[in-house]
Amino acid sequence: MPVTLKGARQPLAIAHEVAVASAQVKSALILAALNAPGRSRIVQRALTRDHTERMLRAFGATIAVEELKDGGEAVRGDRRSRSETRDGRCAARSVVGCVPAGGGADRAGIEVTLPDVLLNPRRIGLIDTLKEMGADIAVTNERERWWREDRRSPCKVLVLKGVDVPAERAPSMIDEYPILAVAAAFAEGRTTMRGLEELRVKESDRLAAIGAGLRANGVGVEEPKTA
Numbered sequence: 001m002p003v004t005l006k007g008a009r010q011p012l013a014i015a016h017e018v019a020v021a022s023a024q025v026k027s028a029l030i031l032a033a034l035n036a037p038g039r040s041r042i043v044q045r046a047l048t049r050d051h052t053e054r055m056l057r058a059f060g061a062t063i064a065v066e067e068l069k070d071g072g073e074a075v076r077g078d079r080r081s082r083s084e085t086r087d088g089r090c091a092a093r094s095v096v097g098c099v100p101a102g103g104g105a106d107r108a109g110i111e112v113t114l115p116d117v118l119l120n121p122r123r124i125g126l127i128d129t130l131k132e133m134g135a136d137i138a139v140t141n142e143r144e145r146w147w148r149e150d151r152r153s154p155c156k157v158l159v160l161k162g163v164d165v166p167a168e169r170a171p172s173m174i175d176e177y178p179i180l181a182v183a184a185a186f187a188e189g190r191t192t193m194r195g196l197e198e199l200r201v202k203e204s205d206r207l208a209a210i211g212a213g214l215r216a217n218g219v220g221v222e223e224p225k226t227a
Contacts, residue, residue, distance in 0.1 A: 013038035020198055021046035021171045026075070033077035034061060045072040048171045049122045060084045125173030126180055133160040133187055160187035167195025174198055181210050185219045 013036045018025050026044055030052055033040030045068075053063050053075060062078040119127070119139065131137055160183060173180070177193060184191035199207040211223040 007035075011036035013040045015041040015043075017043040017045075020201065021048050021174075022198065023048035023051070023171075027052035030056070030063070030075060030077050039076050039078045042075045042077070043068070043072060044075075045070060046168075046171045047071070047073060047122060049120065051120065051123075054120075059086060122172050125169045125171075126176035129163065129165055129169070129173065129180060130160075130183065132163045133183065133191075135160065160184075162187045162189030162191040164192045165194060170195035170198070178206070178210050178213075181214060185214060185217070 011032070013033065016029060018029070021044065026042060026048055029040070029042045033042065034056070050065075053065060056063050064076040064078075066074040066076070068074060127137055162184060165180070174196075177196060177199065180191075180193065184193075196207055199205070199210075207223065211221045214221045
């Protein structure tokens with residue numbers, strides 16, 4: 001730091017495959033594509049969060065999503081589309097509701113109700129995992145407002161049990177593994193989390209930080225070199 005960025009004088013439309021399952025990288029490429037002439041095609045093999053695509057569509061941008069045979073998708077952005085400003089209210093991140101759920105995991109029967117919670121299908125991996133562990137999570141007053149799903153979610157924490165979290169769920173909860181680790185520390189039995197390679201290459205090595213924090217509090221952790 002400091003960093004100075006200069007935009008290209010003649011930006012080009014591209015076809016690019018995102019090597020890492022990262023919604024941030026994908027979103028950056030989509031935004032860049034909307035400033036380049038022609039259509040850009042961005043491919044990802046893992047389905048990451050799609051908040052940027054939803055928002056840009058609400059603003060009037062031409063964003064096309066194509067499902068691929070291998071389960072991935074291709075996103076096309078076109079500069080010729082025109083976006084307009086809009087007023088709107090963003091729902092709270094669904095992970096916010098999981099913080100008290102994870103923190104109260106050692107107190108069976110605690111109940112928390114949160115209004116206006118985002119439950120985008122690509123954001124609820126942690127909620128699905130907490131349900132598998134024994135948390136009683138209900139969704140009421142479901143509706144869609146502006147470009148994000150907006151619901152009220154009561155969560156009652158029961159006695160949690162350890163589970164095996166599959167690698168394919170990682171893109172939908174990659175930022176929530178620290179919270180899951182806290183819940184797992186209070187759960188009965190062993191919790192195994194797979195597919196965490198991206199945590200090694202975030203702003204820091206988050207996987208190492210999670211392990212260090214748990215060990216400092218006396219929690220048993222096994223941290224293989226490959227996640």
